Amino acid sequence: MAVGPSTLAAVLHPVKGVRIGIASAGIKKPGRKDVVVFELAESATVAGVFTKNAFCAAPVTVAKQHLAKTSPRYLLINTGNANAGTGEIGMADANSCCVALAELTGFSAEQVLPFSTGVIGEKLPVEKIVAALPQALADFSEGNWEAAATGIMTTDTRPKATSRQIDWQGQSITITGISKGAGMIKPNMATMLGYVACDAQIDTSLLQEIVSEAAEASFNRITVDGDTSTNDACVLIASGTSGVIVTADSELRALLQAEINAVFLELAHAIVRDGEGATKFVAVKVAGANSVEEALKVAYTVAESPLVKTALFASDPNWGRILAAIGRAGVDQLNVDAIAVHLDDVLIAEKGGRAASYTEAAGAAVMKQEEITISINLNRGDVTETVWTTDFSYDYVKINAEYRS
């Protein structure tokens, strides 16, 4: 179950300098492709954003340490096991995987960034992963983006990838990226896993600025169940192979940032559309707020309210639940009479109650759609923020009551 047609881009342009190999380690199911290795050109720079969950997984800790010390040449990703909540053994296991890949490729273990996703709290099957590495290396190709998007899935029902090209003053930059995630989705720096590469040449500090800005406006604006993962990581690679140099404060940087923001937002939306049990794709837009914090507080309170989410599942324009959620969001001195709430273009509530012009038929017509925008105008400031979410269905309960081993 997912909302709308697949958003997988028809063409995933290869990014020169980025080769990908996929292998089957049999972590959870025999034969399932569950290990993905990225190989980066020597000219590549890498930047990333990671979960702020205090119980961050071992590979997240290791990846951050390695990224701070070296220019990474490999990303090693497995699905089926998150290597989270695994204590010191988990740290040793993440390192062992890096060491094994380094030995096979002739680089240092610190030039490998490890990533894991899957069940929390079980020991990483290091031997299985290490045994699969030669198969992954033998598979290296610049054309493997879609296979990689499939290879990192957990409860996702479909792969998530997008791609675009920029032409600028006779030069060209290619951007391609993938993501995964369906549950435990309320990224706090990044999504479960996202990998985006471009072939421009960008120094690491600028690349970090670009990835932080793009993640803030995309992965940090989505929620499926309000649960921030222990393994969130999002990586942006600039392979440098196009010969196009991007510098800070340049016109090209602004253009590239806009395109990378768009890629990130597409990948973030793809995660929400594939949210566990999702039947609706819902934007919650809060305008007229005094601050970003205030707008997000209201937007997330509405987006995560179980009562609003079950009403969305039922296609019930139960605006009273939306008002109740706004009212408990903790906004100081909120003047409820000033607030207006729309479902798409239908004004449903104003002056503290149902709008005079509102009819159930008009509200019900919007709620029947698969894609809905709930617009809330607080009419007290000029800040607008939007978050994206899903409804709450029987299948969410089913998936999460049954998913583990």
Add this chain to the structure above:
Amino acid sequence: MAVGPSTLAAVLHPVKGVRIGIASAGIKKPGRKDVVVFELAESATVAGVFTKNAFCAAPVTVAKQHLAKTSPRYLLINTGNANAGTGEIGMADANSCCVALAELTGFSAEQVLPFSTGVIGEKLPVEKIVAALPQALADFSEGNWEAAATGIMTTDTRPKATSRQIDWQGQSITITGISKGAGMIKPNMATMLGYVACDAQIDTSLLQEIVSEAAEASFNRITVDGDTSTNDACVLIASGTSGVIVTADSELRALLQAEINAVFLELAHAIVRDGEGATKFVAVKVAGANSVEEALKVAYTVAESPLVKTALFASDPNWGRILAAIGRAGVDQLNVDAIAVHLDDVLIAEKGGRAASYTEAAGAAVMKQEEITISINLNRGDVTETVWTTDFSYDYVKINAEYRS
């Protein structure tokens, strides 16, 4: 569906000076008893706590105004319609009901406190309620507590009431109370509706202290779905008919406070046990915190995590989800290696991962129970707080996708 046997007390002692009448106004269903009127003796004092939801319902606003001005003689409660999100018309409707009851009884409208619970956003059927008032007045009796508990139910599957008596230096105080609520439960000052009466003589300011303390430790420590209602109200009555005078800073006050706290906690627990779709009654106890705020932040994050709640529904000791929720609770400088997590007496996690002594069999045995305590020791301070919650089941989705009209 509700957890455990009914907790309705076998005997609900009448409170002298408090008479109750029940009537059928046919607000949602013909014949359903849906109007409850309390009549209080002239000697009675009344104090209350009310929702902090900014979209508080019209009757809450009116009740607070009346309580500030007079000594109330009547409480008028209806179920089936919350008179919330109804704007100025809702205020006028709440007042009209008070005026009608005042005319029938010869008191002023300000001596009536109105309360409503039920669907949000629909106009209160004032005429139906007013037409039912004579029937309620004719029904006045001190023995109607159980009928009142039934008369204020909405999606509740069973009435909630408790009663106890204190003997002190040859004198006796009776305390009896009722509550209702099953969904939209995360009280922020009080539950959906709670009414507790005793027959001691207590001045209003002391009574307000007593009700605030009791509500803080009971109704303000429960959550079913994290949604704070627009209509929360909890009222404590001291009818004064026993002749026992309670004064501030007295030994009797301490004794009475403890008993009233216990009554409130029983009523609050009864709401959680009857939480929408609930199959488990779960205490989340956080010890070793640096502050009450910190302890509650962790406790509520765990108690409201959809992933923890679906694991509880599945009886799955998925301690990884508990750790992930603790990790995203936003506690500064949390040392995850210091944290210990128990399910009842079973140590499941320590040092950032699964406890060495833990076995799935031991965890599964606890999770199969209907009543479970999740104990989290942060080991960084000496504050302990407990909140109570339920699991998240198919039936929660069903009830809230289907409930409205």
